[in-house]
Amino acid sequence: MRNANPFHDLLVRVAADHPDVVALRTRTGTVSFEKLLRLVEESVELLGAGGIGQQVPIAVRLSGSIDGVITLLAVLCSPHPVLPIDSASPADRTARLIETAGAVAYPGDAVLPSATTPRAVPDTAVLMFTSGSTGNPKAVRQGVAQWLQQIRELGPELGIGPGRRVALAMPASFGGGLDIALTAISSGASLHLSDPRTDGVGELVASLREWHPNSLHLTPVLLRALLAEPGAADALAGVEVVATCGEAIGAADVARLREHNGRITFVNRSGSSETGNLAFNTFGPDRPLPGGMIPAGRIAAGKTIVVVDDEGRPVPDGTIGALVVRSVYLAQGYLANGIVDFPALPGGVREHHLGDRGHVVGDQLHLAGRSDDAVKIRGYRVDVSEIVAALEAIPEIAEAAVIARSGADGAELAAYVAITAGTRPPSIAEIRTALASTLPTWLQPTHVVLLHALPRTERGKVDRTRLPEPAGRPPLRRATDGDRMPVGAHLGGPAACRRCRV
Numbered sequence: 001m002r003n004a005n006p007f008h009d010l011l012v013r014v015a016a017d018h019p020d021v022v023a024l025r026t027r028t029g030t031v032s033f034e035k036l037l038r039l040v041e042e043s044v045e046l047l048g049a050g051g052i053g054q055q056v057p058i059a060v061r062l063s064g065s066i067d068g069v070i071t072l073l074a075v076l077c078s079p080h081p082v083l084p085i086d087s088a089s090p091a092d093r094t095a096r097l098i099e100t101a102g103a104v105a106y107p108g109d110a111v112l113p114s115a116t117t118p119r120a121v122p123d124t125a126v127l128m129f130t131s132g133s134t135g136n137p138k139a140v141r142q143g144v145a146q147w148l149q150q151i152r153e154l155g156p157e158l159g160i161g162p163g164r165r166v167a168l169a170m171p172a173s174f175g176g177g178l179d180i181a182l183t184a185i186s187s188g189a190s191l192h193l194s195d196p197r198t199d200g201v202g203e204l205v206a207s208l209r210e211w212h213p214n215s216l217h218l219t220p221v222l223l224r225a226l227l228a229e230p231g232a233a234d235a236l237a238g239v240e241v242v243a244t245c246g247e248a249i250g251a252a253d254v255a256r257l258r259e260h261n262g263r264i265t266f267v268n269r270s271g272s273s274e275t276g277n278l279a280f281n282t283f284g285p286d287r288p289l290p291g292g293m294i295p296a297g298r299i300a301a302g303k304t305i306v307v308v309d310d311e312g313r314p315v316p317d318g319t320i321g322a323l324v325v326r327s328v329y330l331a332q333g334y335l336a337n338g339i340v341d342f343p344a345l346p347g348g349v350r351e352h353h354l355g356d357r358g359h360v361v362g363d364q365l366h367l368a369g370r371s372d373d374a375v376k377i378r379g380y381r382v383d384v385s386e387i388v389a390a391l392e393a394i395p396e397i398a399e400a401a402v403i404a405r406s407g408a409d410g411a412e413l414a415a416y417v418a419i420t421a422g423t424r425p426p427s428i429a430e431i432r433t434a435l436a437s438t439l440p441t442w443l444q445p446t447h448v449v450l451l452h453a454l455p456r457t458e459r460g461k462v463d464r465t466r467l468p469e470p471a472g473r474p475p476l477r478r479a480t481d482g483d484r485m486p487v488g489a490h491l492g493g494p495a496a497c498r499r500c501r502v
Helices: 006-017 033-048 066-076 091-101 144-158 175-187 201-211 220-227 251-260 384-392 428-436
Strands: 022-026 029-032 058-062 082-086 126-129 139-142 165-168 190-193 215-218 241-244 265-272 276-283 297-299 304-308 321-327 333-335 339-341 350-361 364-370 397-407 410-419 447-451
Touching: 006 033, 006 066, 006 144, 006 175, 022 033, 022 066, 029 033, 029 066, 033 066, 058 066, 058 091, 066 082, 066 175, 066 190, 082 091, 091 139, 126 175, 144 175, 144 276, 165 175, 165 201, 175 190, 175 215, 175 265, 201 220, 215 220, 220 241, 220 251, 220 397, 251 265, 304 350, 364 384, 384 397, 384 410, 384 428, 428 447
Parallel strands: 022 190, 058 082, 082 126, 165 190, 165 215, 215 241, 241 265, 410 447
Antiparallel strands: 022 029, 126 139, 139 333, 265 276, 276 297, 297 364, 304 321, 321 350, 333 339, 350 364, 397 410
16 A cells, blocks of 8 residues: 555554554454554555545544444544544534534544535545633644644653553544554554543553553543542552642642552653643652642743743743644644634644643643633732642642632632542532642632542543533621731531521
8 A cells, every 4th residue: 555644654653563462452452563554554545435526524433342443543544634523412512513624534434423514634634623721612723743743752751662552541533542542553552442421430540450551541530530549559569750730730640649659650741732742750660749739840842832921922931821822733723614724834834722720840731721711809819720739739629620700899719629439528618628728818719619530521521611600609708907807717617606507
């Protein structure tokens, strides 16, 4: 088969170097690299005979199966962009994504629809939709250069290479899962696939005990669920690297991971569909953990992050502002009613306004929440990550989210907390008491809402659009110096202090 395609070239090389090595494994089967190449090439031939227009995206439904990965690789090795579709995605959402992308269903897939009017999308390897956690998902046009850089960088950063066993507990339809899958396959590592969303966390524990992987890749929320599962310590006993992405993670979660296996290296990955890798923060077994949330860490290779003020002017190192990423390895742009390119700078560099706030010191990135959430409370600009860290430091709180809402007197902070399973839910008054001992008054939320679980998108991110409106409550009366109580004076709970009652 002749195919001037970089993904095909990678697959040919790795199959030649490791023909009999297991390329893909699930609980029900395996495929070697030699067989994987043959199956992918057969699928590419079928695609070529299908009469699909050049550069028209092909939608591929991924369910954590070996067949799904083969189909994905076949489209990547063809002249078509691939549109990964999560098999758990609701039918109406799937139809909207395919229509927006102008994609056609992979031939023979009787479940996926095709767009009413297919269209060519040039210079694109992958069409990846954003999670939509803060609004409507956007179609990001990811080029070959971005993906090759992802693969080159992730191998050394995460210890993925020949002879390694890589456990992926995120769907390959997500950006954070697809890059691990492609890095493992292209480097000669064995990719082990698990989908705890459909099979359960207990099945993941059983899989890890059977596979003995060198590394495990998952989201922070799934890591928390795994650590709470019986048998987790045995499942993690041989794991050397655990890496999470998709959301911020607290140091307390990494501390609990170390309780299960004190030899593990933890890696916090930060990135986006538009930028690919953004930053890495690696904690070997002996590296002390910070307080609160794990910072984003060292900026990824080939990326420059500029911090700007509200007028777009660069600010000094260490000053919080909006983040602008510049690189030759960014996505091409978006696909909406038409093709929208990111701004081009000299030397092939593109620029993307990330939508997050943060600050940079040297080569270290510290994130401070979404720009949409940036708000001043009583004249102070609020860093919601500090509030989240204070909430998650309360033992009974498993996870928290904080957003700004409009109130009668201007912007107000609303905190949403999910309670740790098996613990007594704290009262809202007890939560307020704990926050008062660690946060200044302007960082203390006006509303605290207890939930069984935080609402999440299909990709596992907190779905901010589904966080409920807080129930009305009287505005907090700000204590004066004359009636302010010493910290800890009302730790007896709401029965001991009228001002703690809600």
